[in-house]
Amino acid sequence: MKKRITILLILCMSLVLTTSCIKKFLDDYLNKAPEQGLTDDIVFTKLTNFKLFFDAVYSGTKYWSGSTSWQNYNIRCASFMYFGWWDQKYTIESTTDASDQGRYMEAQAWKSGQMSETIVNKLTYDGARRPILESMFTDIRISNIALKNVNRIQDATDADKNDLRAQAYFVRAYCHFMLFKLWGPMPYITTIIGPDDQWDIPRLTAHETCIKIAQDFDTAYFYFNLAGTVRRDPIAAGGGHNDYNVYELYRPNGMAALAQESRALLYAASPENSGTPDDWKNAAQASWDALQVALAYGKVLLPLANRSQNFYGTMICDEAIWTWCPGTKAWDDGGGGNNFASWFNGPFLNNTANTSGVDPSQNWVDKYETIWGDPLNTQTDRDAAFALGHYNEQDPFANRDPRLETDIIHNQSTGIDGWGQVFATNATQHTLNRAEIWRKGAVNSELLNSANAGITQTGYYMKKWWAKNSCNNPISATYWTDPLNRLAELFLNYAEASNEAYGPTIIGVVGATLTAVDAINVIRTRAGMPNVQAAFTGTTDLFRPRIQNERNVELSWEGHYYCDVRRWNELQSVMSNTMIGMIAEKQAAITPAYPTGYMYVRRPLSADRQPMWKPQMYYLPFNIVDGLKMKNFVANPVW
């Protein structure tokens, strides 16, 4: 009996063995795969690899099948200023009443509330354009992965790790902030979401979103401070410097964390986002702190003559806290011009095939006060200034805020690279199209080739980013810089928050030394402007419009205006404004009525260039399908 059982057992076992042998024989043949190059361990235990992983947030690319090439998917594609919105060039200001584009392009679709699915996609997923939505969420994920794994690095100092931690918090906040600016309140994502997690996440309120963003920036500062990277480069003597990559200045720093935090708290406190008085106090405090740290680390307001270093010519100047500068480009590398158009849309030196330029509206030009500080925003303002002999509509560019000359090209602008006036006075040119010399581009032919340029419809071109780079000077390469954070903004943040929290002339922030009025005057003084007239500094409400005006002027075309008017609850009124152009008509002679030899006429732009307000325009729509995927997350209305 026992024997039989034994035999049976042996039989069974050999059957099992045979089966498993066959199984192994079959499995071995198929158990083949190419060697896995970069495993989890390799990436996260070595500092160099960890950095290569995390630095994708700054310059990572992705293979985009739509164009079958590598495209930028990083925080840069969200830069408001720079590198355009996408290749159908325009800046975010061109979606408001601030500026028109020479060429009738996609900004108009936005401005007039006609964002088609295709245009929306260019801001969300289209790799050949600006896949902002996708990039921001990707970079949030990278930051969360970095935060989870930073302790695994074997060969890093504590300072290295803290710097990486700081950057991860910073980038996470930065991305949420950018999403907030374009698409409004968001869930705040602090985990690595996987296949088994909830994918349909409800929104926070706008206020909560801003507060979360500010908290992350604050944490970032904490770690930057520990890491010793509040400032990354040594303080240089004047003029800024271009050792950008040596000091890895593309990485954010502690000063920037505080500057961004102050901005986020300012947003949180603003009317659109249901701020409370306490929010204004927090914003004032944060702005003051940011300002103090930046000053302590050597940041200064540059003189007006050097203010342009914030925008071109250097990679980072002494006023800039954190910038993005990809390098230099000339107008013409030998390829026929408009070379830098691939980076930036502001300058007008682009042909119709590339970019439209920024053409400031008369609405915007009216923000520039007289040299005596008289506001010109409304007809009443202008009449008052006229009564004082401070403003003449027929000599409109005389006696104005000096920043008008540094920021905007107008008829008879002078001092542009020694060319004399922008618009030649040669009579034969003007007789061609006497009434519409601007529109038809009968202008200095060196500056603007009338055959193919994006001709201004407003009578103005933007100069702030012009970088003296033109078809007349085609091959000298210039640095192009996006001043992501600069010192001037901190004064303006402080002034705004302090005015709301404590009033124009009261120092409420403990340890502060400036009132709101003082802070505004610092900016005005640098610009060569007198202090704010006493008539406007009596109450918070009286002073508020001047702070806003000052902010608009100083930070023009730096990507603030669109977000600022929204948080001030003014987007609707701004987008309901009629955009005005200033038509200059050459006169036969200089007369007392036309002291410049031109007749200036305010004329509304044509209907197809006007903004059209729709209530849903507060925030951009998502791709329709994104909205339809979720129930908890309620998508923005389709325009």
Add this chain to the structure above:
Amino acid sequence: MATYSVGATTPDGSAAPQQTTLTGKVTDAATGEALIGVTVLVKGTTVGALTDINGNFSIPVSSRQQVTLQISFIGYTAQEVLATPGTQVTVALALEVTQIQEVIVVGYGTQKKESVVGAITQVNSQTLMEAGATTITNAISGKLSGVLTIQTQAEPGSDNASLYVRGLSSWNGSAPLVLVDGVERDFSSLDPNEINTISVLKDASATAVFGAKGANGVIVVTTKRGNLSKPKMDFTFAYGEQKATRIPPFIDSYTTMTDLNVALMNYQGWNMLISDHALAEYKNPSTPLNALRYPNVDWFKECTRSLAPVSNANLNISGGTEFAKYFISLGYQYTGDFFVGQKDGYYDMRYYNHKFNYRINLDFNITKSTTLSMNVGGVLNLKNNPNSGSWRNLYSTGPARFPAYFPAWLLDPTNQYYVKDLNYPDATGWRRANYFGEYTENPYSSLTSGQFNKDLGSTLFLDLILKQDLDFILKGLSLNGKVSVSSYYNNRQVTASVTFPQYILTYDNIGTLNNPWKRYSPNETNDAWTMPPTDVNVGGLNGGYYDNLYYETSLNYGRSFGKHNVSALALFNRQQKNSTTDFPYYNEGLVGRATYDYDHRYLLELNIGYTGSERFAPDNRFGVFPSAAIGWVVSEEPFFKNAVPWMNRLKLRYSDGMVGSDYAKSRWLYQSSYFKDNNGKIREDLMANTMAQWERAHKRDIGIEMGLFNNVVTLTVDAFDEYRDKMLLTPKSVTMFLGQSLKELNLGKVKKHGIEFEAEYRKKPTQNFEYFVRGVFGWNENRVVFKDDPGNAFPDYMKLAGKPLTEVLNAEYGLEGLEINGVQLTGTGYYTSVDDIHNNVTPIDLTKLYIGDYKFLDYNADGTVNALDKYPIKGLTYPPITYSMSTGFTWKGFDFSILFSGNQGKYVQYNQAFEVEFIKGDWRLHSSQLDYWTPTNPTSNHSTLHWSGSSSADILVWGGGEADRGYQTIIENRFFRNASYIRLKDLYVSYNFKSGALNKAFGISSLLVYLSGSDLWTYTPLIEGDPEATNFYQGYYPQMATVRAGVKVSF
């Protein structure tokens, strides 16, 4: 002479009073050769005889009365003839066709037709030979039930049709598995002369043995082998001509320019209108010079030959002895150019293809129980073609833009219209006209200059097969082993380009001091132009080369025990595919099959495939694919035979089982690691599908086979359904918050069902006459059950679930997740007044609309027409219904057959080159626009006409620029049009000369002359273009109708 008495019942020595003999001869009907050993029996008696070595027989009979002789021989159709004793009877026996068809090729073996329980359809070589098509894939079109063939274009050397078994099955590819001699290989380039059978396995019972490769159906091709016979040699040669089917009809300049004026008036381009004077010149040029200035060019006529040549030849020898059997075949096929491409030295702008096929199949009986077989088969292909799409401009260039070339008389001083070239006073000969306008080239130039490629492709299939009978172990058992190598490479031998100068003639300069001739490309210097040396480059390996190894070993068992018939198969195989530089692909499988039938009445078959591939997650590498089938041959039941004597055959069968498809666009789905981007940054890969596996198809099939009136009428009906799941899909419900996406997941589900009929009426009223009528019909439909439609708020009409599988038509601009999407037109379909424009929603600016433009339906009634109004519009790119009808007869030596094949419900995306007029400023109309909207033509087929300068009319846009502000349109019944069709697919007439004289003089046993044709006639509602084409984007190389005459000589 052998005389005998069957059954020895004749009383010995009972001498009949008037003994006489009945004599005769039996021959092969096909060859005329004497047949030896044929049984000849006097009907109703047991008296008979066998034929001798000369085919003669002699039977002693007792009376002089006429008797009926029954003549039968294995492999031949039995015959009865009346015979009168004393006269010589000659009987020609025909090979029994059904006898040959009785064996059906199945996966890893063959089965008798009567005991097959799977859904299998099969054609033999004869059918293929009678088709007029130039490729095998087209030759089987319409002949196999449930098989859809689509030939999208006919460029020589790239003219194969795509095959689908029972319609689309999966969005991951529905191409069936193709095996040649049991190994996964391409069969499309084989010579029909080499092919013995093509068998299509459709249901789970037939395909489960192929496991994770069988779900889309399996096509099994066997090649011919030698038989035990004297050497037989066949030589075939055929020559034919091809003509394009349904190229866009010519619309003359006058019509074009008149309609251009309509478009220009809509555009308000008053200053661009064509004057009446010019229109008159277009219609009827007043001078030869004006005929050039106001051209009226029929580009297809200028740029194509009226006929394109095709020819083919084949020589094959087969035969065998007890020891060795052989089949040797050499084939050649030439397909020539339909376009005007020219050759001059190295420079060769023609489309053509030379194909050489060779095959040697050998079987050696090494021992009594051991057979060694060796197959060598291959294709050498020499293909010449201009760079792809050189025909494109033919579809987009208008007749009135520029002449094809300036004729020589222009430069002839003796001609009254002589146009002096101030730089080239002595130049003679015609000159190519330079195109002008932004987007089109001179089609003539693009077909005759530019880049061309000459490719040499080589395919080689090698098999070594050993079969050992193991009767000494167990009777009926045998062991097989097979090693196969398949390789392919394509060598680009020459790639070169050539340029010619092109000219513009400035008519207004004629007779002035300014040179009227202006020259473009290759340069504009004044040096006399000489053709530059052809820029010849030698390519190298090109295209998807491969080098595959396959081996299998199997045990076969088959035996009968009385009425019990049993068979079994156990098989193991492995395959390694080395394709280009890819990581090798590995597959292996274990296969088992057992069949049992009782008395040929009750049939049972069990199959199992256990197959694996390296593509899937380690835990999911192997899949088990079982299937079972039962059959009941009712007609074998005694009760049935008595009750329904006119139904000689009735078989019911049912199969049920699992099959898989391991096709995956990306491999290594189960892994996820990190990679470096082009900036050197490390990026996270898509999240892995850790459960990656094959698609799983549950198939069921119920079939009825009937034979009525002694098989005069045969009918096979199959109904099937399929439920497929675990299909790979790119997850669409992933939300933006993840910041990352997932690799393809096995989540998709599709269901499908359908029905197929094959019916035939075949009658042979007299010895020399036989005719048949045959019909094949197949219908199937499918629905997506799950494709991860995005989330909660997605409207049903946009979901893929519940919609049929179809081709991605508008993925780039459409909403993600929606495949064919388009818009419907409302009411009348057109804006009929200014009020109408203002009272309806429009997708584009009102100012851009014309009266007579398409009026889109606001499908979701939300007051706007936007992307949410797109929904899956009517029509499928793969037709749900396919059918064919054929008929034919044989009478004496004549053979005639004709086959119509068609489909119902095929739609094509009929776009830019066919539906948009004057696109980007070209001066081109299409047939659809001849029926444009006017107030007096309100039910037109096309909107009013548009002129759009350098882009495209907003209402008709197809992408880019202004399209961003408008609407991406695929308009139901306009841009997506019904292309159902019926066409005369094959026509065959032959006559077979069988003459003893030929045989004696030349050893020619038969001489067959034939005429065949394919695609000779088509009916379709499609306005222009061939309905089989699928991509109308910028035109295509047209499909060809072929007529061919041939001769086949058998020795």
